[in-house]
Amino acid sequence: MPPQFKKPLEYDPSLAQQTLQKNYANSDAAIVAKKRSLLAELGLADEEYELEDEDEDEALDEDEEPLLVNRALNHTNGQASRPSYGYRDLFGKEMEARRRQIIDVKGYDQYLADLLERSNEQLQALRAEQGLQCPGNVEVIPALQHELKALHEEIKQLRSQQPSSPDTIDVSRGTNSDLIQQVTMLQRQLMSRDAKLRDMDAETTRLKALLVDSKALSDVGTRRSDTDGTVEELKHQLAEAKARETQLQHQLVKARSDVAVAEANARSQKAVSAAESNGDKVAALQHQLLTLTVERNKQVADLEAELHQKQVQIQQLHSTKSDALAAMKEMKGKMAALKSDTDAHMRSQLQNIQAQLDELHALREAVLEELVAFQSEIFSDKVLTQMTRMVRDREISRVRAAQSDLRTKLADMESKARDAREEAETVRKEAEQAARILQLETQGQIAHYREKWRTEFEKRRKLHNQVLELKGNIRVLCRVRPLLDKERAAGSEGSMPVKVVSEEMLRVAAMENKAEKDFEFDRVLAPDEGQDKLYEEVSALITSVLDGFNVTIMAYGQTGSGKTFTMEGPEGNPGVNLRALADLFKLAEERGAQFTTTFTASVLEIYNEQIYDLLVSGAQDGDKLDVKQGPDGMYVPGLKLEEVHNMGEVTSMIGRGKSNRSTFATNMNEHSSRSHLVLSVYVSCVSKLNGTVLRGKLHLIDLAGSERLSRTGAQGDRLKEAQAINKSLSSLGDVIQALQQRNAHIPYRNSKLTRLLEDSLGGNSKCVMIVNVSPAVENVSETKCSLEFASRARKVELGRARANVTSGDFGPTMGNATANGSCSVTPSPAPSRPISGRTTPAGESSISRVGSREAMNSQMRRSSGPSGLGR
Numbered sequence: 001m002p003p004q005f006k007k008p009l010e011y012d013p014s015l016a017q018q019t020l021q022k023n024y025a026n027s028d029a030a031i032v033a034k035k036r037s038l039l040a041e042l043g044l045a046d047e048e049y050e051l052e053d054e055d056e057d058e059a060l061d062e063d064e065e066p067l068l069v070n071r072a073l074n075h076t077n078g079q080a081s082r083p084s085y086g087y088r089d090l091f092g093k094e095m096e097a098r099r100r101q102i103i104d105v106k107g108y109d110q111y112l113a114d115l116l117e118r119s120n121e122q123l124q125a126l127r128a129e130q131g132l133q134c135p136g137n138v139e140v141i142p143a144l145q146h147e148l149k150a151l152h153e154e155i156k157q158l159r160s161q162q163p164s165s166p167d168t169i170d171v172s173r174g175t176n177s178d179l180i181q182q183v184t185m186l187q188r189q190l191m192s193r194d195a196k197l198r199d200m201d202a203e204t205t206r207l208k209a210l211l212v213d214s215k216a217l218s219d220v221g222t223r224r225s226d227t228d229g230t231v232e233e234l235k236h237q238l239a240e241a242k243a244r245e246t247q248l249q250h251q252l253v254k255a256r257s258d259v260a261v262a263e264a265n266a267r268s269q270k271a272v273s274a275a276e277s278n279g280d281k282v283a284a285l286q287h288q289l290l291t292l293t294v295e296r297n298k299q300v301a302d303l304e305a306e307l308h309q310k311q312v313q314i315q316q317l318h319s320t321k322s323d324a325l326a327a328m329k330e331m332k333g334k335m336a337a338l339k340s341d342t343d344a345h346m347r348s349q350l351q352n353i354q355a356q357l358d359e360l361h362a363l364r365e366a367v368l369e370e371l372v373a374f375q376s377e378i379f380s381d382k383v384l385t386q387m388t389r390m391v392r393d394r395e396i397s398r399v400r401a402a403q404s405d406l407r408t409k410l411a412d413m414e415s416k417a418r419d420a421r422e423e424a425e426t427v428r429k430e431a432e433q434a435a436r437i438l439q440l441e442t443q444g445q446i447a448h449y450r451e452k453w454r455t456e457f458e459k460r461r462k463l464h465n466q467v468l469e470l471k472g473n474i475r476v477l478c479r480v481r482p483l484l485d486k487e488r489a490a491g492s493e494g495s496m497p498v499k500v501v502s503e504e505m506l507r508v509a510a511m512e513n514k515a516e517k518d519f520e521f522d523r524v525l526a527p528d529e530g531q532d533k534l535y536e537e538v539s540a541l542i543t544s545v546l547d548g549f550n551v552t553i554m555a556y557g558q559t560g561s562g563k564t565f566t567m568e569g570p571e572g573n574p575g576v577n578l579r580a581l582a583d584l585f586k587l588a589e590e591r592g593a594q595f596t597t598t599f600t601a602s603v604l605e606i607y608n609e610q611i612y613d614l615l616v617s618g619a620q621d622g623d624k625l626d627v628k629q630g631p632d633g634m635y636v637p638g639l640k641l642e643e644v645h646n647m648g649e650v651t652s653m654i655g656r657g658k659s660n661r662s663t664f665a666t667n668m669n670e671h672s673s674r675s676h677l678v679l680s681v682y683v684s685c686v687s688k689l690n691g692t693v694l695r696g697k698l699h700l701i702d703l704a705g706s707e708r709l710s711r712t713g714a715q716g717d718r719l720k721e722a723q724a725i726n727k728s729l730s731s732l733g734d735v736i737q738a739l740q741q742r743n744a745h746i747p748y749r750n751s752k753l754t755r756l757l758e759d760s761l762g763g764n765s766k767c768v769m770i771v772n773v774s775p776a777v778e779n780v781s782e783t784k785c786s787l788e789f790a791s792r793a794r795k796v797e798l799g800r801a802r803a804n805v806t807s808g809d810f811g812p813t814m815g816n817a818t819a820n821g822s823c824s825v826t827p828s829p830a831p832s833r834p835i836s837g838r839t840t841p842a843g844e845s846s847i848s849r850v851g852s853r854e855a856m857n858s859q860m861r862r863s864s865g866p867s868g869l870g871r
């Protein structure tokens with residue numbers, strides 16, 4: 001703590017001198033000690049300071065000290081009326097102390113400069129160390145450097161501004177009391193300077209610590225964030241230091257000025273002492289003071305003028321401001337008025353719009369109400385209609401369901417009733433028979449009646465046939481083929497829809513929403529009835545051919561129903577064709593004594609409404625044949641006819657025909673299903689008695705499959721084929737229907753097939769249709785169609801057939817065919833004239849045929865023999 005001075009109320013020169021001496025001594029010693037410790041602490045005890053110190057020591061020679069003290073004491077004790085010497089010494093010391101302080105300050109400045117320099121160096125070293133790792137430092141360090149340099153410059157500048165000449169020391173007149181006051185003031189100043197020095201000391205310590213910290217922080221360096229933080233901290237601290245430095249500089253400046261004042265005082269003291277010897281100087285100084293005062297006054301006046309000017313300006317500004325405020329107030333008033341006007345206008349507009357909106361709302365409400373009313377009307381109408389419809393539909397479906405239920409029940413009941421009736425009838429008959437048999441057996445006549453029953457049955461059958469022939473009905477036989485292996489494997493056996501009820505009745509079970517149906521034919525052949533049984537049914541007609549009748553036997557039915565099996569038959573189990581020819585040869589032989597019989601045959605195929613001669617090998621396209629009406633009926637110009645004499649020739653011919661057929665058919669099975677195959681046998685029987693000629697014609701036809709178009713699912717060529725087949729078969733149906741209805745016009749010309757059969761399906765012809773059916777359940781629909789077709793055909797009455805008889809040279813031709821196939825013929829020895837055909841390649845004899853009706857008549861005219869015998 002600096003020594004506390006207590007200003008004496010009354011001046012005591014000796015005490016003052018002692019105190020001053022003591023204080024100055026303390027002060028100087030403290031300052032020197034402080035300086036030394038500071039320099040030692042910083043390690044900056046350079047030569048200059050030491051030298052100065054030495055000088056100082058010299059200046060403060062130990063020997064002079066007591067003298068100075070004594071002088072002061074003397075002065076205090078009143079031994080010297082003027083303490084000039086003591087004061088001079090005292091002020092000399094004071095001056096020395098000031099000088100030392102200045103040097104200290106200089107040294108401190110130098111120290112700061114050095115410190116900055118070293119900090120700079122350290123920072124540079126740090127930058128070199130951290131360099132790339134801490135680019136942030138690279139940026140910061142130069143800035144710090146710059147700041148430090150600036151600081152350094154400032155210090156230098158300050159140093160240069162430091163008063164160095166004692167010439168500027170203000171001198172004032174003073175008295176002892178003034179001097180004492182000045183000294184007291186100096187003491188105070190020195191105390192304050194001490195305090196400042198302490199502050200500077202503390203600041204130095206802090207800066208040192210800062211530098212140490214900075215170095216330590218910089219050393220850490222490896223962690224960028226820390227370094228950045230540190231640099232930031234450093235920056236901050238440096239800024240603080242700078243601020244502090246600035247503050248210190250200010251303090252320094254102030255201290256300097258204080259020192260300057262102190263020096264001036266000291267000089268004035270000197271001057272006082274010198275004034276005694278030099279009064280002029282005092283006057284000069286007084287003048288100088290006066291001048292300064294005047295200058296100061298002038299400056300004050302200038303400042304006052306400036307102040308006044310400023311005040312005027314301020315007043316002007318105040319008035320401008322008040323004007324502006326008034327204008328603003330006025331403007332605000334106007335704006336408020338305008339705003340209220342606008343608000344009123346807007347309010348009125350808004351009210352108008354609101355009113356319009358209300359109107360629109362009301363209108364919308366009204367329209368909506370109307371719409372709702374309208375919609376509800378429509379809705380109720382719709383709902384009513386829909387409900388009515390629903391009720392009606394429900395009612396209809398209920399009635400329909402009830403109807404179908406009733407129908408089913410009815411059919412069921414009918415079928416049950418029929419079964420019951422049949423059963424009852426059977427039981428009744430069986431009972432009767434049993435009773436009769438019992439009776440007959442008891443009478444021993446059973447064998448006799450059995451034979452009689454057979455005879456009667458045969459008779460009845462013959463009679464029936466005769467009736468049919470008389471009527472000229474197309475006889476229809478129905479043949480049910482057995483199930484094929486694959487059908488059996490598929491499990492069709494258990495559910496066969498076709499049942500042979502009797503020799504004349506076939507029943508098709510109820511299927512596909514269709515009730516059970518019975519079909520009646522001239523004969524129904526069960527699957528187990530072989531080729532011989534079938535042939536038995538047609539053999540009578542074969543005989544008719546030899547009697548001069550045209551006979552047609554055709555097999556009708558869907559694909560795979562057994563048509564080819566029936567007509568051709570497999571090897572070893574021949575069908576109608578071979579059996580018929582064999583029969584013809586046999587009969588001809590039997591009648592050899594009376595007739596010379598010749599057989600000619602042709603094999604043709606109708607495919608896609610074109611006729612192909614199967615006895616001509618090679619391409620068929622360029623050799624398409626047509627059907628013509630000749631004098632002896634229908635014939636095919638250009639068709640090859642071959643005379644056959646035995647079954648061998650027939651078999652070979654049929655074989656060739658089949659072979660030619662297969663050569664132009666890529667798929668034989670499909671082809672055979674889609675074409676009609678016609679084997680025709682022309683028979684000429686010339687009576688050896690009278691030359692009467694009987695000409696019969698037998699067509700054996702294997703028709704194409706009769707399945708419906710929709711079932712084939714055919715397209716393109718297949719559809720064309722199917723349509724052609726359909727055309728033939730539907731034309732056949734049309735012809736049959738027209739015949740059945742005894743129409744005047746029979747549409748034979750509608751297809752090649754019907755055209756060819758024109759003379760074999762009516763007039764002098766006998767016809768048998770064999771309808772082949774499959775027993776398989778999957779074919780039941782087609783089976784039914786075939787059966788329906790055949791049933792219609794059965795109703796056709798062709799009329800009584802007439803044989804083609806030409807009277808021979810030996811007598812009149814009776815030409816009278818009978819219904820049972822027999823006819824009256826007059827054998828003619830003359831050879832028949834060929835009417836068509838060609839000579840067979842084998843050089844066989846040409847067929848002798850009676851040409852036209854005219855030829856027949858001329859023949860009849862020429863004949864003069866007895867009339868022929870009828871059969």
Ligand SMILES: Nc1ncnc2c1ncn2[C@@H]1O[C@H](COP(=O)(O)OP(=O)(O)OP(=O)(O)O)[C@@H](O)[C@H]1O
Nearest residue numbers: 481482558559560561562563564565566672673705
């Ligand atoms: N009565 C029958 N007894 C034994 N097998 C038969 C009988 N009828 C037909 N079949 C057999 O049924 C199959 C089909 O017969 P088929 O070829 O004669 O029929 P389709 O009607 O002529 O056929 P497509 O129209 O294709 O010529 C053959 O395997 C045949 O042997």
